[in-house]
Amino acid sequence: MPKKRKKITKKKKRIKVEEGMAYIHSTFNNTIITMTNLNGDVLCWSSAGEAGFKGTKKGTPFAAQKTAEQVARKAKEGFQLGRVRVVVKGPGSGRETAIRTLQAAGLRVISIKEATPIPHNGCRPPKKRKV
Numbered sequence: 001m002p003k004k005r006k007k008i009t010k011k012k013k014r015i016k017v018e019e020g021m022a023y024i025h026s027t028f029n030n031t032i033i034t035m036t037n038l039n040g041d042v043l044c045w046s047s048a049g050e051a052g053f054k055g056t057k058k059g060t061p062f063a064a065q066k067t068a069e070q071v072a073r074k075a076k077e078g079f080q081l082g083r084v085r086v087v088v089k090g091p092g093s094g095r096e097t098a099i100r101t102l103q104a105a106g107l108r109v110i111s112i113k114e115a116t117p118i119p120h121n122g123c124r125p126p127k128k129r130k131v
Helices: 055-059 060-079 095-104
Strands: 018-025 031-037 042-047 083-089 107-112
Touching: 018 060, 031 060, 031 107, 042 060, 055 060, 060 095, 060 107, 095 107
Parallel strands: 018 083, 083 107
Antiparallel strands: 018 031, 031 042
16 A cells, blocks of 8 residues: 655745735726736735625625725735825726725725726727618
């Protein structure tokens, strides 16, 4: 009979990040928040679906609030994050709620940047209908 191998688990390194970036991607259907360090390396993330919301409830401001609470807790516990620069993208309803919740969770918001893509003419319209 073969010997059973002992499973080797590595200890996670505790990284201390004083300042980071919070990317809030808010659409009509979902809100995704990603925390990174200043180089752009992802520290943690969360979405409304991961917070337990399904279907149309993922696009609500309440779902964005719970998502922001979750990601702020992960960032503070795992990386001792204190200050964040916020980049907001998308037209969703959870934008302002997520920013306010990050502030209420104990993270100091240094700056807020709007990065919503705006089309400069957009797609070509469909051809005229022939009836």
